[in-house]
Amino acid sequence: MTVLDLKSLSLRHVNSALQNASSETSWVLENPMGKHAVAAGLRESLKVDIKGSVGYYCGGMNKNADVVVHGSVGPGVAENMMSGSIYVKGNASQYAGASAHGGTLVIEGNSSSRCGISMKGIDIIVQGNVGHMSAFMAQAGNLVVCGNAGEALGDSIYEANIYILGEVKSLGADCIEKQMTEKHKKLLTKLLAIAKIKNLSSKDFRRYGSARSLYNFKIDNTY
Template sequence: MIKLNLKKDSLRKVNELLQNLDQKSNDRSFKIINPDGNHAICAGLKDEMDVTIEGHVGYYCAGMNMKADVTVNGNVGTGVAENMMSGSVHVKGNASQSAGATAHGGTLIVDGDTSSRCGISMKGIDIIVKGSVGHMSAFMAQSGNLVICGDAGDALGDSIYEAKIFIKGEPKSLGADCEKKNMNKKDQDLLKSLLKKASIDENQLTHFKMYGSARKLYNFNIDNVSEY
């Protein structure tokens, strides 16, 4: 494992190293120490590697991630795993707002809680939150899956498209065009696989409810004008 110290090396130098790996090297394991809340740590990674960050980080950690597996042993600021394409990000603490925003793929696991707009405009990512999420989570979520093991704030799934929301607790309120759905066998198998990703006991599956789009806002209808 290669140790990178942000008290000795600049953030730019560390990110450039991780973004431009020696393709002939087999050493793809890194540990970053003394992150001290820096922003955009591990942004733009595009190769398979394992990176562990020891401490709290700022905005946009692991943004635009592709293929890398990033673990944060601490809390993260706004936009963790924003626009992620593949790979995984595991936050061992809490996450601020807009976790997993616009992400097209990969897996984001948050062991604690997330703030508002978790999964906003998500486009294929799997997000598993072991705690609760804030208001407007899954706002305009286009595809992918959001699993919430706790509760959700106001306006869950507002203007949702084809993403699926699985929640163990209760949403404070639902957003426009979001409704409770019946879970079929395919949905249950999907949820089981998502729980397994986050090492959550699959026996909890029966405690979850599923929400998705009522599909009333796909095309303009004067009868639904108050919902727009």
């Protein structure tokens, strides 16, 4: 295990060490003190423990690494993540998991507005609530919310699935409640297990997705 202290080392030094890690697979980052882009651009199968809260874009574009944040995260955690996982012990600010193509993002606390915006295949599990415009234009993947969802959930959603346990303040354009089939329950059970959530059952969740009524403009431009 290698310990890097962000109080004394530059962000570049720390990220470079993580991005180019070859033999060492276990890392601890101390004193993140809200710094931005911590552990961004990782590519190897590492375990990274961040001992505190971080700013914007923690774990941005992550591939393969498993990152645990022992604190809260600023906007854009796990943005464009490709694979691996990011586990946040605290709360997340806006745009958590934005545009992420894969991997798993778990947030133990709440996630602010636009959680899962433009998501493209990531699985996001939020144990608390999510703010307004979450899963906006979500293309693929799963957003699981064990609390409530704010206004305009799933606005202009494509093929992503949203699972909500609590209340939904309002649905966005083209987002509708959909049938919770056995296949979906099975998948949700798996996602809850990944997030180590034991006291909730997939059968209590409701599923939301696209009505697909915005998929084709009714236009003809041959005139």
